[in-house]
Amino acid sequence: MKAAENFQGKHVLVLGLAKSGYAAARLLSKLGAVVTVNDGKPLEENPAAQELIGQGMNVVCGEHPLSLLDSQVDLIVKNPGIPYSNTLLIEADKKNIPIQTEIELAYQISEADIIAITGSNGKTTTTTLITEMLHHSGRTPLVAGNIGIVACEVAEQATDDDVIVMELSSFQLMGTDTFRPKISVLLNIFDAHLDYHGTKEDYIAAKARIQSKQQASDYLVYNASDDVVTQIAQSSEATKIGFSTVDLVEDGLDVVEGYIRYKKTAIIAVSDIMLPGKHNIENILAAAGAAILAGASLTQIQHVLRTFGGVEHRLQFVKKHDERLFYNDSKATNILATSKALEAFDKPVILLAGGLDRGNSFDSLIPSLSGVKSVVTYGETKEKIAQTARSINIQSVQVVNQLDEAVRIAYNESEEGDVILLSPACASWDQFKTFEERGQAFIQAINNL
Incomplete structure (x- = not known):
């Protein structure tokens, strides 16, 4: 680890546990x-806190x-999910106490180069593709951040022979100060997480931190x-490598x-790529660019693109039955994510959608429903999504509970040749703890047919 002595004797408050807080502490x-x-969780219900007391x-x-x-208090390292509207953080800011996430800690101690990936959509697919391309090219990529292991745990073990491939959310990036990846990847920016950031401008500013240093x-x-994204790039001091599916980029x-x-x-050739979806071509362009810059060979990039079938739970091909x-x-x-998924197929689609009701309508999904022959809805939003589907005369609309x-x-x-697609357009929390649990339940239901 580099710069390890920088933390000697410092008084650090770790705010919020979960995986990242526990690892940072x-x-x-x-x-x-x-x-x-x-x-915030009571001690008697908090085994991680009890373990840290024991230490x-x-x-x-x-x-x-x-x-x-x-x-x-010299420094606060906070869980990314804790908003800056938290009263303790407001008071700390008044006292000019630095507030960071463990991503900043990981950067400061890492001996390995970092490839950092962010965007509103496509982060996990792009991160996984880069990792696969580097692995097949003989590099040692270590996955961290939003997927994989907590970033500071990975950085603690990394050497200068490794490369850390780090998926980052706006929540994580907002708590960075000196963070400077060797390669940053900025995929896209749409309206998202405005309940956390307050305004789109603040959300954009958080994303832009990936390249600010x-x-x-x-x-x-x-x-x-x-x-x-282009506006952010224009102000960046980094060497810029653009990608586009619609424009020439010399x-x-x-x-x-x-x-x-x-x-x-x-x-x-695009026709040789296994991963479905027009939107995934953007992810592939971004991944190939980052991988080439990090030393991946074109032969191994081609191999990955011909064999990679998708990230688990993200337009993942499950089986043919x-x-x-089944996807x-x-x-x-x-x-938006469901719209992108629907646009990936030129075969008839039966869409399974539903989940937690956040109070929004589903009218913005209508333009992407043109290739859908049937919709089956479930969960809290079942009636809302069914009403949207019926409003454009989808051939068949079915409503169930589970x-x-x-x-x-x-x-x-x-019928034979149809795509049966789970793409809920909703969070999972009405019936499942996580989207991963929901995806596994879907796969199990397919296997039970």
Whole structure:
């Protein structure tokens, strides 16, 4: 680890546990910091907090008392999910106490180069593709951040022979200060997480932090067809590599006459790519650009693109059963993600959708429903989505309570050659703890047919 001595003797408040807070507390203690941990969950229900007490740390549970700021606090490392509207954070800001996420901690100690990926959609697919391309090219990629292991845990073990491939959310990036990846990837920016950030401008500013400290010796791989992303890129000091599926990009990546190109050199025919979906071509361009810059070979990039079938729960091909194709897109927790999934197919689609009701309508899904022959809805939003489907005269609209019922109905409605797609357009929390649990339930229901 580099710069480990920077934390010796510092008084650090770790706000919020979960995986990232627990890992940060342990690492900071190992680096010689005086660590206080504060978590909202009561101690008797909090095994992670109990374990940290056993390791000699001061732990305060059940609330976030302002008295924690009465003694010396040099730094706060907060869980990304805790909003800056938290009263303790507001008071800390008034006292000019630095507030960071463990992503900043990971950067400061990492001996390995970092490839950082962010965007409103496509982060996980792009991160996984980069990792696969580097792995097959003989590099040692370590996945961290929003997927994989907590970033500071990975950075603690990484050497200068490794490369950390880090998926980052706006929540994580907002808590960075000196963070400077060797390669940053900025995929797209849509309206998202405004309940956390307050305004779209603040959301954009958080995303833009991925490249804000980069210099000319670093690289920014960016979507040259996204106006917001392009504006960010124009102000970046990094060496810029653009990508686009609609425009020519002479010094970057584009698609010409059915071929993906890098600096005018054809890499692979789009028809040879296994991963479905027009939107995934953007992810592929971004991943190929970052992987090339990090030393991946074109031969191995081609191999990955011919064999990679998708990230689990993100437009994941599950199986072919009775000549029906089943796809698991449980990670589609909003309308935009479901729209992208529907646009990926030129076969008839039976859509399974529904979940937590956030109070929004589903009218913005209508333009993407043109290729849908049947809709099966379930969960809290079942009636809302069904009403939207009926409003445009979808051939068949069925309403059920549970996902396993929806799978059986969808199969009975289907014909050979149909795509049966779970793409909920909603969060999972009405019936499942996570979108992963929902996706596994979908796969199990398919296997039970």
